[in-house]
Amino acid sequence: MKRLRAWILRTRGIFPSQRRQRELADEIESHVQMHTEDNVRAGMNREQARREAILKLGGVESTKQAYREQNTLPFIETFLQDLRFAVRQHVKNPGFTCTAILMLALGVGVSVAIFEFVDAALIKPLPYPEPSRLVNVTERVALIPRARLSYLDYLDWKKLNTVFSSMDVFTGDGFALRTPTGSELVAGTRVSDGFFRTLGIAPKLGRDFYSGEDLPSAPPVVMLSYATWQKRFGGRADVIGQTVMLSDVANTIVGVLPQNFQFAPSGRAEFWTTLRAKGSCEDRRSCHDLDGVGRLKDGVSVQTALANATAIARQLELQYPDTNQGQGASVLPLSEVIVGDVRPILLVLLGGAGLLLLIACLNVASLLLVRCESRKREIAVRGALGASRGRLILQFITEGLVLIAGGTALGLLLAYGAMQILMRLIPADMMFSMPYLRGLGLNLHAVVFALGIAVLAAVLFSVTPTLRLVMSEMREGLAEGGRGTTGTLWRRFGANLVVVELAIAVVLLAGAGLLGKSFYRLLHIDLGFEQDHLATLQIAAPDFSYSKDEQAVALARQVVSRMSNLPGVKSVALASVLPVSFNGNTTWIRFLDRPYHGEHNEVNERDVSSEYFTTLKVRLLRGRYFTDAEDGSKPGVVVINQALARQYFPGQDPIGKKLIHYDLDPKTSREIIGIVDDIREGPLDSEIWPAVYYPLNQAANPYFALVVRMSQAEESVLPTLVSTIHQIDPNIGTYDEATMSQRINDSQTAYLHRSSAWLVGGFAALALLLGAVGLYGVIAYSVSQRTREIGVRMALGAQRGSVYRMILTEAGWLTAGGICIGLGCSVVAATLMGKLLFGVHAWDVSTLAGVVAVLAASALLASYVPAHRAASVNPLEALRAE
């Protein structure tokens, strides 16, 4: 109790107080005067009396000092003193201080920025209540691990499952929205009635969908996304109850979604309507167009849910063998589906940033060690004057802490800047599929993370000088008089730090090299067609005027003939799906002349116009292309790709053979008239699937894509394509106008590979720079310590060449050590990031050789400067400097 009281009072004493200082001075002064008067009375003269009084007191200043020490807490006082001293030290050495703080800030800034992305994407990606209970529920087939659900299957799954407290479906849709200026194509999503309740989202305004409102018989209702409500309806509360025309259907607005609502798979959706199962697809069990979300019941694991869903799928297989054979089930955590693609790249980036941070810290630690060595004399003197070892260590730790504080603060600023830049680099299209990145900023997590880094760095920086002081005799410092040989500890410990730095640089360089090479391989993969000079445009004609086959065919012919007349256009083609978009939109085929056991021969189905293959410059391997005249009135024909020929006609000639839809509808019987090279239908890194190309004129559809081959400058024609379509019919919607090269370069696969290659490349460049600076520092320091030795050697006849050799050998060993360790680690690291590599092995020899060359060259450069200085030592001066 007594102690506590004293402590509190002493803590207050840390803050200097003028009043207390004055009181103390007064008290001492009155003491001295009283004593002086007594002394005078005892017979001394005044001067002597006062001198005697002060002597007896033990000195005025030392009394005050003793009093002040009692008045405050000495260790805090000491710390503040150390702090002041440390700051003074750092200010005196601006070069060292700036280098150290900048390096730390770089490491911290990069790590925190990347961590922020990881935090947003991997730690809290789903802004729903109890997100870990949300799962993605779909069917599964041999070719597609996460296929879609058919409407009828969904109804059965919903009814039969015992694992979900609720299960709902959604599917993307597009609507022609009537606006004052004409018809605009807007993105929407159709959902089953309980969709928002399953996610745990309540509307901001109005009501959620009633149950049963998703049935075909229910009146059409719609909910608005917050952004759409603001943008198109001025944020007015009276929109509830109004109607909006979507693709010529009057929908009643019943609700508005909250501002922070996001659902990555439907990132762009403006209008959320009820499912109201549509004909042509959703009345067939074989047509899969829905994606499912389920909320697991309490205590049910994903595995249990998968087992239950699989059992239901099996039951449906037996019940409906025609349509459901081979249709399994997939249940995955929803977060896995949403961020699964970016997880490996983020983890690689976090790893890279961490390594960069480590290099930066090691560099600063080794700088501190060098400084510690060069301050040997100061340490020895302070030790001789009575400073305890602990006190000295504390001083060095304090100096480290000052650097860390500066580095962390600057690093947080850097991180903020880096995040802003990185966010701006993400294209808007990509942002729609990553809504969890919205509103990224320096939050509490980031600051805690930065503090964590600071603590680790503090430990590292405390260990180094402590080791130095504990392992060395302080007297040595005095005896040597601050000259002479390099400390043994430095040799054993400090120099090895740089080996670790170089090894890390190798790992990052190798990573960057491999990712860069993957990206190159990805962009130069064989597409099966020539991508240059192609302009593309997606077209959606309204159902109400183009739903009949003849209408759609007439429109297609009109589009082709109008486009062909544009200046600079060489040829024009139409396709249901553009290449390099996705594998899917499949059909099941069988062959009439072969036995059939109900298996689903799943192949990509593409409806293309007669000019398609010539426009894309796809190689014809056998047979012929179709002609424009081959429409519904002529016998059915198809062109197949090489993969289909190889898989289904090994060793046979497919030309003239017939294939038919699995349900044996005679209208679907087609003769194979040609085989073309494999066109890459899916993303750049995907497999080639068997594909069947149907003549568009025999399978018309009012939704198609336009491909135009230009004689040059394909980009400038894009606006003309759009306006030409609108001249044909202003009600036709168009979207995604882009050149083929843009489409490929901006595809998600290319984007992920490109950004990881660039970012890791940036990290590697920084790592190389820091590693080289570290090596330079080590060699330069070693040279400065060995000046006298070199002088003696040269006085005894050593040639400049041999001095060069001596210094470069020292650097060479360190570099070789770094390279060897680094190569070993790189192969391990590259194996870990296997998912991001494309077309290269983790042990890709040419990449690793390049890395070794780059690092060796940089190391040579970094050590040449000090070696040159060593060789230019004037032996006389070196010896005289003693």
Place this chain on the structure above:
Amino acid sequence: MGDKADVWQGTLALMILKTIETMGPLHGYGIARRIEQTSGNLISLNYGTLYPALLKLEQEGSIASEWGVSENNRKAKFYRLTRAGRKQLNQEARDWEQTTAILARFLSPTEDPA
């Protein structure tokens, strides 16, 4: 001066408290002189060491201080015993007596009763 004893660690506080108890409120200089006199000039007290000790006692609440006027009409800071200080003094005096009594038994010539 050579044969004068230094003040043992921890005993200064007790001397101060006892002095203040005997003399009533007193300033630092007075306390120092009084301690020397009481010791029969056997103790060589560096007067300066008194002030941190006074501050510590004050921080612990054993004594309190206020400015007053000395017998020679000089402004000085006077220290007085608090209730807690009086308790502390009694306790420490008892402890000390016990300690010295024990030590005395060891150091005095053995009086073997047998």
